[in-house]
Amino acid sequence: MRKLLFQNLLRLPLTVAAPPPSATALAELAAKVDQSARRRLGRSLAIREVDAGSCNGCELEIHALNNPFYDLERFGFHFVASPRHADVLLVTGPVTANMREGLERTYRATPDPKWVVAVGDCGRDGGVFAGSYACVGGVSAVIPVDLHISGCPPNPMQLLEGLLALLQVA
Amino acid sequence: MSVGAKLSEVLAAGQPVADHHPWPRTLATAEIWQELLQGLAGGAWTLLGLWGEPSMVHLALIDADGVLGVASLPCPDGRFPSVGRRHPPAQRLERSIADLLGLQAIDAPDVRPWLDHGRWPVTHPLGTASGSPRALAPYTFLPTEGESLHQIPVGPVHAGIIEPGHFRFTANGEAVVRLEERLGYVHKGIETLLSGLSIEQAARLVGRVSGDSTVAYALAFARAVEAATVTVIPERAHWLRALMAELERLANHCGDIGAICNDAAFALMLAHCSLLRERVLRVSATCFGHRLLMDGIVPGGVKLDLAPEAIPAVRELISEFRRRFPPLVDLYDNTASLQNRTVSTGFVRPTLIKQFGCGGVIGRAGGRAFDARRQPGYPPYDQLEFVPPLLTDSDVNARIWVRIHEVEQSLALIEQILQGLPTGAVNVEIQRSGEICEGMALVEGFRGDVMVWLRLNADGTVARCHPRDPSWFQWPLLEAAIENNIVADFPLCNKSFNCSYSGHDL
Numbered sequence: 001m002r003k004l005l006f007q008n009l010l011r012l013p014l015t016v017a018a019p020p021p022s023a024t025a026l027a028e029l030a031a032k033v034d035q036s037a038r039r040r041l042g043r044s045l046a047i048r049e050v051d052a053g054s055c056n057g058c059e060l061e062i063h064a065l066n067n068p069f070y071d072l073e074r075f076g077f078h079f080v081a082s083p084r085h086a087d088v089l090l091v092t093g094p095v096t097a098n099m100r101e102g103l104e105r106t107y108r109a110t111p112d113p114k115w116v117v118a119v120g121d122c123g124r125d126g127g128v129f130a131g132s133y134a135c136v137g138g139v140s141a142v143i144p145v146d147l148h149i150s151g152c153p154p155n156p157m158q159l160l161e162g163l164l165a166l167l168q169v170a
Numbered sequence: 171m172s173v174g175a176k177l178s179e180v181l182a183a184g185q186p187v188a189d190h191h192p193w194p195r196t197l198a199t200a201e202i203w204q205e206l207l208q209g210l211a212g213g214a215w216t217l218l219g220l221w222g223e224p225s226m227v228h229l230a231l232i233d234a235d236g237v238l239g240v241a242s243l244p245c246p247d248g249r250f251p252s253v254g255r256r257h258p259p260a261q262r263l264e265r266s267i268a269d270l271l272g273l274q275a276i277d278a279p280d281v282r283p284w285l286d287h288g289r290w291p292v293t294h295p296l297g298t299a300s301g302s303p304r305a306l307a308p309y310t311f312l313p314t315e316g317e318s319l320h321q322i323p324v325g326p327v328h329a330g331i332i333e334p335g336h337f338r339f340t341a342n343g344e345a346v347v348r349l350e351e352r353l354g355y356v357h358k359g360i361e362t363l364l365s366g367l368s369i370e371q372a373a374r375l376v377g378r379v380s381g382d383s384t385v386a387y388a389l390a391f392a393r394a395v396e397a398a399t400v401t402v403i404p405e406r407a408h409w410l411r412a413l414m415a416e417l418e419r420l421a422n423h424c425g426d427i428g429a430i431c432n433d434a435a436f437a438l439m440l441a442h443c444s445l446l447r448e449r450v451l452r453v454s455a456t457c458f459g460h461r462l463l464m465d466g467i468v469p470g471g472v473k474l475d476l477a478p479e480a481i482p483a484v485r486e487l488i489s490e491f492r493r494r495f496p497p498l499v500d501l502y503d504n505t506a507s508l509q510n511r512t513v514s515t516g517f518v519r520p521t522l523i524k525q526f527g528c529g530g531v532i533g534r535a536g537g538r539a540f541d542a543r544r545q546p547g548y549p550p551y552d553q554l555e556f557v558p559p560l561l562t563d564s565d566v567n568a569r570i571w572v573r574i575h576e577v578e579q580s581l582a583l584i585e586q587i588l589q590g591l592p593t594g595a596v597n598v599e600i601q602r603s604g605e606i607c608e609g610m611a612l613v614e615g616f617r618g619d620v621m622v623w624l625r626l627n628a629d630g631t632v633a634r635c636h637p638r639d640p641s642w643f644q645w646p647l648l649e650a651a652i653e654n655n656i657v658a659d660f661p662l663c664n665k666s667f668n669c670s671y672s673g674h675d676l
Binding site: 001003004005014049050051052053054055056057058059060061062063064066067068069079081082083093094096097098099100101102105106127128129131132133134135152153155 | 287289290291292295299326327329330331332333334354355356357358359360362363374375378379380381382384425438441442444445447448451461462464497501504505670671672
């Protein structure tokens with residue numbers, strides 16, 4: 001183990017350069033985010049991920065944000081275990097009828113000020129599952145959404161671009 | 171049933187259904203049904219699937235020789251003799267049939283709803299689909315009795331970046347006395363959505379039943395369509411499909427090995443394994459244009475041929491694995507504090523694994539050698555050399571080791587694939603016969619055997635499609651694995667199983 005750790009000290013980091021924040025995400029956010037919220041939250045945001053019915057593809061790419069290449073924590077984002085600790089809800093899936101209450105309760109358990117980011121094509125409008133009896137169809141049908149990040153699933157760079165836009169809005 | 175009767179003989183007694191490929195489907199009489207249940211209960215064959223249509227239930231089975239068959243029992247009065255009564259692995263499948271179709275299993279040991287939480291706007295969506303939610307009493311968990319027991323409810327929203335489901339622990343101090351799962355939270359109504367779709371649309375949807383197994387699902391769906399329509403695809407397509415399947419296995423096993431160790435608070439493994447996983451995803455994107463390889467496999471072949479820069483990228487990936495993976499295996503093997511957490515934790519009795527027909531890593535870590543690539547088998551694996559690893563300790567440690575061996579094996583398989591990759595076209599048009607036809611397929615995903623059964627309409631659209639995730643026969647064993655372990659070891663056990671919620675809930 002010492003050898004591995006030592007090698008890591010000598011090797012150059014794998015981490016990719018930060019992408020510019022997504023212009024479309026900035027435009028969507030500019031209209032929504034309150035100046036005072038921005039001041040109070042600063043540049044450190046706690047994220048609570050909520051799977052509201054995804055196929056788990058989005059979860060895989062959200063996980064990848066924590067790997068050494070994307071290293072989300074360098075920007076001040078970190079994933080937390082409870083909505084009580086969260087500033088941002090990162091919601092995936094077409095919101096199944098069976099998860100609707102779980103999502104609503106999680107939202108209510110998150111203290112203000114808070115942002116909701118809907119991830120993936122399903123989170124936008126239900127994606128391939130739109131129209132099913134078992135899906136509500138899009139996160140915004142259940143709770144207010146501040147930012148959508150499209151993709152099936154969005155890759156880590158697209159996720160980073162969207163999340164960085166959250167930090168840029170001032 | 172006479173001793174030693176064969177599945178094919180029992181099925182042959184019924185009326186065969188025409189145009190069902192590649193394995194036979196039989197209309198069963200009540201007597202044949204009972205004989206099949208007896209064989210299931212006696213361990214003569216293994217349950218592969220149980221699903222329904224408005225007035226019929228289908229039972230898919232495989233015997234020890236790898237012979238597959240489907241028996242269909244008409245149930246005009248909406249009832250059928252319970253499979254779960256004789257064979258517990260069928261119970262949740264029967265509860266789902268009751269929820270989705272309204273067909274009742276006679277004398278079923280458990281009649282609580284499973285997928286239906288009383289929140290859909292319809293009752294029996296796959297059956298008569300009456301237009302109002304089902305009025306359901308609050309869900310009752312199984313009783314536990316004894317002194318000093320307490321319950322810990324967990325979920326559906328979990329603490330990590332994982333899918334939702336509810337776990338009800340009953341514990342005595344630290345030790346888990348009983349775990350009961352409640353799933354269905356991510357039920358998306360996929361089977362209902364599939365009916366009426368074109369083959370192309372359906373392939374896209376089936377590829378999203380469980381995102382981490384998108385290659386396995388797309389492959390199973392494509393193979394079922396090709397079986398139904400008797401379409402022969404180019405040889406190169408088979409090999410490219412196998413390349414995708416092994417890349418998917420590699421990526422997921424790396425992720426799992428790291429994540430299991432991380433749940434034992436050994437974050438170093440996660441960091442290094444997630445690095446390897448990321449490399450696989452990037453090479454996948456280079457080869458086929460999508461990091462998770464979604465929509466790469468289509469009925470008729472594969473969507474796109476390899477990009478020109480693909481083969482050098484795959485070779486570089488293999489050599490990177492050969493450099494970086496063995497030190498990680500040594501690290502796992504030589505870290506006593508980590509082994510202390512994984513060895514003997516989460517033991518599942520091999521008899522249960524056999525009874526449940528539990529496939530994938532969990533099966534092969536517990537003495538069940540089943541691998542759909544070998545049996546029933548499909549190209550190009552018949553031309554590739556590999557022996558699925560088999561361990562018998564059936565604990566978290568064994569499940570890690572099977573994954574380690576399968577990573578090594580996938581690397582070797584990818585090398586063989588690059589070596590033997592035939593030239594030529596990569597897809598063909600699906601044959602349209604203008605007749606109703608049925609097909610099924612069983613393929614080995616990273617999690618275990620994925621089954622897809624389907625019927626196509628005369629116009630080529632999907633009449634009915636049933637995808638069955640390996641998790642159906644793995645989730646119940648997690649309840650057994652955690653018994654008498656401490657609550658704090660649940661994440662470790664759960665991660666070593668890594669069952670799919672989405673694939674199960676459909």
